[in-house]
Amino acid sequence: MSDMSQNASNLREGMMASMSKQQIGRVLAKQGILIAFAVFMIAFAIASPKFLSVDNVFSVVRSSAIIGVMALGVTFVVISGNLDLSVGSMMSFSTIVVLDLHDKLGPALAIPAMFAMTMCLGAFIGFLVGYLRLNSLIVTLGMLSAIHGLTLTYSGGQNMDIADKEGTWFSVFGQGTALGIPVPILIFLILAALLGMVLAKTPFGRKVYAVGGNGTAATFSGIPRARTVFYCYLISATCVATAGLIQASRSLGSQNTVGQGLELEVLAAVILGGASLLGGSGTVFKTVIGVLILGFIQNGLLLMGLQFYVQFVVTWIIIILAVWLDIAAKRGKLWSPIA
Amino acid sequence: MTDVKPVLRLEDIVKTFPGVRALDGVSFSVFPGEVHALMGENGAGKSTLMKVLGGIYQPDGGAIFMEDQQVVMAGPLEAKAKGVMFIHQELSLAAELSVAENIYLGELPRKSFGRVDWAKLTEQTDAILKKLNVSFDAKTRVGDLSIANQQMVEIARALTVDAKAVIFDEPTASLTDAEKVVLFDVIADLKRDGVGIIYISHRMEEIFKITDRISVLRDGQYQGTVNTADSTEESITQMMIGRKLDLSRNASHHELGDVALEVRGLSCGKLYQDINFEVRRGEVVGFYGLVGAGRTEIAETLFGLREPSAGQILLEGEEVRIHSPADAISRGISLVPEDRKGQGLVLGMNCRDNMTLPQVDDLKAGPFVAEGAEVAIFDQYRDRLDIRTPGWRAQAGNLSGGNQQKIVIGKWLSMHPNLLIVDEPTRGIDVGSKSEIHKLLRELAAQGYAVMVISSEMPEVLHVSDRIIAMYSGRVMRTFTSEEVTEDSLIKAISGLSDDKAA
Numbered sequence: 006m007s008d009m010s011q012n013a014s015n016l017r018e019g020m021m022a023s024m025s026k027q028q029i030g031r032v033l034a035k036q037g038i039l040i041a042f043a044v045f046m047i048a049f050a051i052a053s054p055k056f057l058s059v060d061n062v063f064s065v066v067r068s069s070a071i072i073g074v075m076a077l078g079v080t081f082v083v084i085s086g087n088l089d090l091s092v093g094s095m096m097s098f099s100t101i102v103v104l105d106l107h108d109k110l111g112p113a114l115a116i117p118a119m120f121a122m123t124m125c126l127g128a129f130i131g132f133l134v135g136y137l138r139l140n141s142l143i144v145t146l147g148m149l150s151a152i153h154g155l156t157l158t159y160s161g162g163q164n165m166d167i168a169d170k171e172g173t174w175f176s177v178f179g180q181g182t183a184l185g186i187p188v189p190i191l192i193f194l195i196l197a198a199l200l201g202m203v204l205a206k207t208p209f210g211r212k213v214y215a216v217g218g219n220g221t222a223a224t225f226s227g228i229p230r231a232r233t234v235f236y237c238y239l240i241s242a243t244c245v246a247t248a249g250l251i252q253a254s255r256s257l258g259s260q261n262t263v264g265q266g267l268e269l270e271v272l273a274a275v276i277l278g279g280a281s282l283l284g285g286s287g288t289v290f291k292t293v294i295g296v297l298i299l300g301f302i303q304n305g306l307l308l309m310g311l312q313f314y315v316q317f318v319v320t321w322i323i324i325i326l327a328v329w330l331d332i333a334a335k336r337g338k339l340w341s342p343i344a
Numbered sequence: 345m346t347d348v349k350p351v352l353r354l355e356d357i358v359k360t361f362p363g364v365r366a367l368d369g370v371s372f373s374v375f376p377g378e379v380h381a382l383m384g385e386n387g388a389g390k391s392t393l394m395k396v397l398g399g400i401y402q403p404d405g406g407a408i409f410m411e412d413q414q415v416v417m418a419g420p421l422e423a424k425a426k427g428v429m430f431i432h433q434e435l436s437l438a439a440e441l442s443v444a445e446n447i448y449l450g451e452l453p454r455k456s457f458g459r460v461d462w463a464k465l466t467e468q469t470d471a472i473l474k475k476l477n478v479s480f481d482a483k484t485r486v487g488d489l490s491i492a493n494q495q496m497v498e499i500a501r502a503l504t505v506d507a508k509a510v511i512f513d514e515p516t517a518s519l520t521d522a523e524k525v526v527l528f529d530v531i532a533d534l535k536r537d538g539v540g541i542i543y544i545s546h547r548m549e550e551i552f553k554i555t556d557r558i559s560v561l562r563d564g565q566y567q568g569t570v571n572t573a574d575s576t577e578e579s580i581t582q583m584m585i586g587r588k589l590d591l592s593r594n595a596s597h598h599e600l601g602d603v604a605l606e607v608r609g610l611s612c613g614k615l616y617q618d619i620n621f622e623v624r625r626g627e628v629v630g631f632y633g634l635v636g637a638g639r640t641e642i643a644e645t646l647f648g649l650r651e652p653s654a655g656q657i658l659l660e661g662e663e664v665r666i667h668s669p670a671d672a673i674s675r676g677i678s679l680v681p682e683d684r685k686g687q688g689l690v691l692g693m694n695c696r697d698n699m700t701l702p703q704v705d706d707l708k709a710g711p712f713v714a715e716g717a718e719v720a721i722f723d724q725y726r727d728r729l730d731i732r733t734p735g736w737r738a739q740a741g742n743l744s745g746g747n748q749q750k751i752v753i754g755k756w757l758s759m760h761p762n763l764l765i766v767d768e769p770t771r772g773i774d775v776g777s778k779s780e781i782h783k784l785l786r787e788l789a790a791q792g793y794a795v796m797v798i799s800s801e802m803p804e805v806l807h808v809s810d811r812i813i814a815m816y817s818g819r820v821m822r823t824f825t826s827e828e829v830t831e832d833s834l835i836k837a838i839s840g841l842s843d844d845k846a847a
Contacts (some may be wrong), residue, residue: 069416215693219690221687227668285693
């Protein structure tokens with residue numbers, strides 16, 4: 006018996022010893038995104054003195070807020086093991102709808118009506134992916150196109166403008182400031198804090214991780230898999246509606262295609278933050294970092310005098326690097342023929 | 345054997361990982377025509393040793409000799425070129441390709457312009473398949489084959505090269521008894537051709553049936569090699585764990601309590617029909633039968649994963665309908681599923697979160713999960729079940745099979761179930777954890793739990809059960825009490841033979 010406990014303690018010591026080295030690796034793997042962020046910031050700050058000025062920082066965060074708000078919702082969807090490629094076109098829908106209803110119902114009614122309509126779309130996707138268990142890539146790719154059609158049908162293909170742009174309090178969400186901070190930034194941060202807590206601290210958040218990590222095991226533990234996925238899409242749609250609100254309020258007029266292509270930027274931010282596309286891992290905080298990295302890099306490139314269009318290519322390169330380093334950290338090698 | 349050169353000789357192999365000496369001076373030889381068992385608990389170093397042999401890891405010390413020539417296995421391809429072939433436990437076949445394509449994957453015979461020479465491919469493959477005496481041909485899609493036949497494809501692959509040594513890693517884990525017979529025939533053929541065979545398995549019966557010698561590892565250390573004929577299960581187990589595995593019969597001596605579960609005429613389509621049994625508090629009821637006999641499906645029905653087509657389920661005398669696992673859990677039914685990694689655990693999640701997953705809605709402080717209460721539950725069941733982990737933050741996927749299974753058991757014990765169903769409690773688990781889990785199941789019965797155990801291992805069923813229900817092809821053939829059951833009658837019952845006919 007004493008022999009056995011001896012063995013056990015040896016084992017435990019062995020684990021401890023191997024932990025310390027592993028922990029260093031794990032810290033690097035975990036915080037790699039923060040380190041990369043810091044390196045970028047320092048490099049750009051040296052290259053361009055304007056980069057870290059308060060004005061510039063605010064302007065980056067403000068322009069990232071729309072992508073950021075959508076990325077918060079998509080984080081839930083991705084952790085639950087699914088994709089949401091419909092957020093860009095859904096955001097066009099929200100923007101057009103709220104602008105149209107603004108003049109018809111007044112802003113106080115237009116906003117809740119728009120939220121309700123957008124959430125219906127999210128619920129529909131959630132039903133298809135969660136309850137009918139259809140492939141989320143196919144469903145949301147299809148919805149990208151379908152919602153675009155819906156938006157154009159709704160608007161008759163016309164741009165949407167608010168008639169009285171000066172006399173409406175509606176502009177506060179996109180253009181106002183509170184406590185010296187632009188409102189879009191406040192909305193983004195408050196929503197991030199709220200959803201971050203939901204994901205990290207509540208039973209629902211735990212279920213999202215379980216369903217994305219191993220849906221079968223979650224089912225075998227009595228977790229309602231379909232309902233959990235459904236709620237993730239509902240959260241995503243709510244975030245999209247919020248983003249649409251900010252967008253509409255900022256410009257008080259919009260094209261039908263205002264959100265086009267944003268789904269990829271949103272997904273890029275979520276992946277940059279380190280959420281696995283297989284589901285089960287990621288956090289809201291990391292997504293926020295991912296959003297900021299993307300925003301600052303795009304801004305830095307502009308400040309360095311590169312053409313705006315270069316950012317599309319650079320964004321892609323960064324995503325590939327992020328995904329590669331993530332996998333490399335997991336398998337401990339930059340390249341490996343197995344796993 | 346002095347004049348015969350060993351096909352494979354390992355000398356003093358050492359492999360260390362940070363903080364762990366995974367292999368510490370392992371030496372043994374495999375002779376031509378020998379079936380050499382390699383045994384040890386999970387984590388004893390068997391897989392590490394095989395990876396060293398296969399060129400995936402480089403040893404930190406020692407040497408590998410093939411026919412007395414020292415060799416260095418620089419990578420998997422080199423191991424293959426030297427005639428060392430592996431039949432893996434987890435199959436590595438492309439389901440959509442044909443048998444022939446799988447066998448010659450990467451080295452398909454070519455014609456001009458790089459075109460595949462299909463005629464030659466089929467011909468070569470059929471020649472090999474003929475040797476194996478299998479029922480499928482070269483053009484069969486691998487995905488259409490049974491697991492056993494897929495294993496045959498892996499073996500055929502090993503035969504395409506002039507294999508000197510073939511390593512079988514837990515080949516029978518998913519085979520039926522009939523399929524095992526075919527596999528053992530193939531091994532006998534390889535043996536006759538003078539191939540050296542390393543056979544890794546946890547199953548004692550097989551080891552004693554087909555191997556010539558047994559080498560044992562424990563904690564990375566070589567414990568010795570013995571002739572199979574001179575050994576007993578007890579002596580091998582003792583070498584593996586340093587003590588004996590108790591497999592004596594174990595009927596309850598305490599009074600049984602009320603009927604916790606009664607099942608009347610339960611049927612589910614073609615899966616099982618007209619099932620009747622009861623489980624009382626304080627007893628372990630074993631379900632024994634072949635794969636496909638309907639045992640797991642009954643468990644899944646009781647856990648709300650399948651709707652029965654007829655019959656009644658009564659919990660404490662009251663008829664219930666169970667529509668979902670959440671339903672089952674709220675009625676005090678717990679299921680430790682057969683596929684630990686696929687159904688039991690979220691491998692990427694930490695141990696604590698896995699353990700409290702079914703009750704996460706009930707452990708609340710305000711709107712949040714009460715993490716303190718979770719840690720308390722984890723600590724309690726870690727101590728009670730002796731779960732070895734560096735702490736609750738460890739990912740479940742990083743634990744050994746035995747400790748993973750204990751997490752799953754702890755998950756359900758912490759719910760204080762009225763009925764605990766355990767499907768294959770010790771599949772793929774080392775001997776040490778196995779006996780701990782057996783002991784635990786007996787203790788639970790003594791504490792008044794109603795326990796159903798489904799197992800495909802006869803010694804296990806005999807060891808833990810108070811009563812044994814023998815199933816065959818979706819029906820209950822017979823219920824045995826622990827006093828009256830014999831191995832012989834049990835085998836007859838699960839093979840569909842009634843006792844009187846056989847007698």
